Amino acid sequence: MTKILISLLTLFSFSCLSAAEKPNILFIMVDDLGYRDLSAYGSADIETPHIDQLMKDGMRFTQFTANSCVCSPSRAAFLTGRNQDLVGVPGVVRTHDNNSWGYLDPKAITIANAFQQGNYRTSLIGKWHLGLKSPNRPNDRGFEIFHGFLGDMMDDYWEHTRHGNAYMYKNNDRIETKGTHATDLFTNWAIEEIKSAQQDQRPFFQFLSYNAPHDPIHPPEDYFQKFKKRYPNATDKRAKIAGLIEHLDYSIGRVLETLKKLKIKNNTLIVFTSDNGGKIKYGADNGELRADKTNMYEGGLRVCTSVTWPGKITAASVSDFKAMTMDFMPTLIDAAEIKYPGKMDGKSFLPELMSASQNEFKKRQQFYTWLQKYKKHALRIDQWKLVKNSAKDKYELFDMEKDPLEAKDLSKTFPEKFGEMRKIMNSYLKKADHVNWKRPSQQ
Template sequence: MLTPSFSNAHRSIWNLLPVAILVLACLKTSSATAQQATARPNVIVILADDLGYGDVGYQGCPDIATPNIDRLAKEGITFTNMRANCTVCSPTRAALLTGRYADRVGVPGVIRTNPQSNFGFLSLDVRTIANRLSDVGYHTAIVGKWHLGLESPNTPNERGFDLFHGFLGDMMDDYYNHRRGGINFMRHNDQEIDPDGHATELFTEWSIDYLTDRSKQKDDPFFLYLAYNAPHFPIQPPTEWLERTKQSHPEASPARQKNIAFVEHLDANVGKLLAAIDQLDLRENTLVAFTSDNGGSIPHAQRNLPWRDGKQSHYDGGLRVPFIIRPLNRDLAGTTSDYAGLTFDLYATTLKLAGTKRESDCDAVSLTPILDGKAMPEQTRPLYFVRREGNPRYCGMAYHALIKGNWKLVQNTPFSALELYDLSKDPEEQNDLINKAPKIANELKRDLIKHIQRGGQTPWQSPFPASTD
């Protein structure tokens, strides 16, 4: 056997080879880790409350200036055919955070302070988006309105969020004292707080504080759910904003002037958040989504045109919402998508971006093909809507709608007849075809019944006895 003859220099190189191999392996691992981090973006979901489809500039609003929301539209993808999961607050939020239709997770209606008018209890056996993202290393936060439980075990920290800084309840009776029925629902995690300031400004400030903190932890992706109360009534812009609007829009009604000022104030705060994202060097790896939990409230001078009706209604004015995603791919800036989806598709999208899979019984679908500049796969998924409500007139009855392809079946009050519309020819829902297209009507009725039965399997009242104190 021949033994190679090495010089001392050759021997030194030979001895260093294992070290070099180890270094290369480490560099490869480091590179893979960096690529993985790049592939797992930060995600910010901004949810406005009762913001009408026609009350933002990029949708053609004639009297409200929203340059910052418009900026998101110019820098991202605008979705022209998206709907909220429900016509009122809690169900849309439950769907967004679980990826399931709201009645399947125990929230078919509004969660309220008074148990006698409460129509929801977020199911304890369902994991939220915060739980799922925490599993894969995300830090998670909610700033703003929760509205999915006022006490344990359904508080944000108990449902997976690392940070909660905001309002537990539904609506605020006043944007400055932050009470509901005299109760202070403002919290920092589980601690009651009593901050000074307009809620919209506070939520923006707290979100920027969170982003500032996370910008120092760039190896750890984050998920921020910023849920504003605005522009939900009471329509309460800061005084200086209202006075400015009165000067610029003297022809508008007093109610409309207040709404103009309120939305423009919200937009300015969205602008502060976007500026902070840029200043903190988070832009390149942070996806931003913006939408509303339902349509605007017509009695409060909000605008949903061109769609029929508004908040609480299952006509499209109550369901169609502004919907924007600013992806990491800047080549898609200023593009549009007419994909017909629902709010909770953000759940499946975020999980996909985070590198994890949605559950087998998830109702949401990922929008990531659109974020990659591709078409969505062909789907036959019906879009289902339910709202359960209670008052002396309706006594806890439910309202329903279902969209399948171009067809929409609606029962807009518990005692009204079913209506059928061909949205491709009648997007404003004026010509009821229930008696002219019986075959299609019966097909949609069967689909609707299946959804109602499926949702009805989930209890929607608290399993815990009410306190007698």
């Protein structure tokens, strides 16, 4: 794999920007955040002042979607700028072979590879969820520094294990971390790495990947009690996820304060997003959007997203531009003026960030998938959205401009459009079906 990466990366050409002029990149991804679980997005009870301020300082998106309604596929799309199925991640990567549905293509060039070749210091802090063994560990995929959780969900936010496995690592070494809340650990490590990066002449690209607010819903007790005190009639379920999110907000505030104290905030581009929508049964609130995580309706796909870059992106701007997770890679390497001639399915929305006047991607085919084993998929082209929400469900067609809540199936009303969308979707599924997604132990 190393020889393949070296030969591919030599195709890169470098930016005319000097290292001092290039922005630092802080990419914050949270896990399973409900679309209405930030006060910036209309929450009536959860208070998230630090994330709200971050969004006020930049551009907040109202139509941003994840590539998938579950974790691993969306993360693969972010890391590669590709449709997740085409890089071998059609489902959730898990510990056991009988229940794992993806193997990130070792030949795929990641955003970390691109930034590393662009003379950036690269780090991943927090959740990985794209492989447990080489060549699919973070240090194999372009991250010089990895300090975090190798697995998928945690069985306990203080124990940091999954199926009895201790998955906390520093680079390739397992570390003992029991007793501290995972959100605090990731925050401490993120701050530590940002401070260490100041001794490096290169700018940094940090992927700060939190497990929160993914289940199990384990907030620190004081955050749970503070919410219950404000809202004594709230259910424990709502109070728990609220406490987990408010603790997450406080933690992100600590990272942002570090940038300010180090006087590098003005030269740091910061992204905030979620890997998919929230899960209602755990107390998440997706507002009026239909359904939730694991579903191909908007409640599973629409994600709270913002981009902040002082002096470059107009503060307090709100955009309804339609972009998705795989668009981050082309956008961020554009912002850093790193030239990458390789294959990407994503498209840059940097002009929208810089001027709020980018034209929509007309006739763009946006595929949303969770193919193994659940066979869920959707396709969005302009205002039209085709949905198949399980292997047994019939296809549905929605006009998202007239029916943003996906209430009325128009498959019989517009049979030609329905047939056209089905044909495009089937062609993609056939292509995806030829990609080997099994890890070696499953072959």
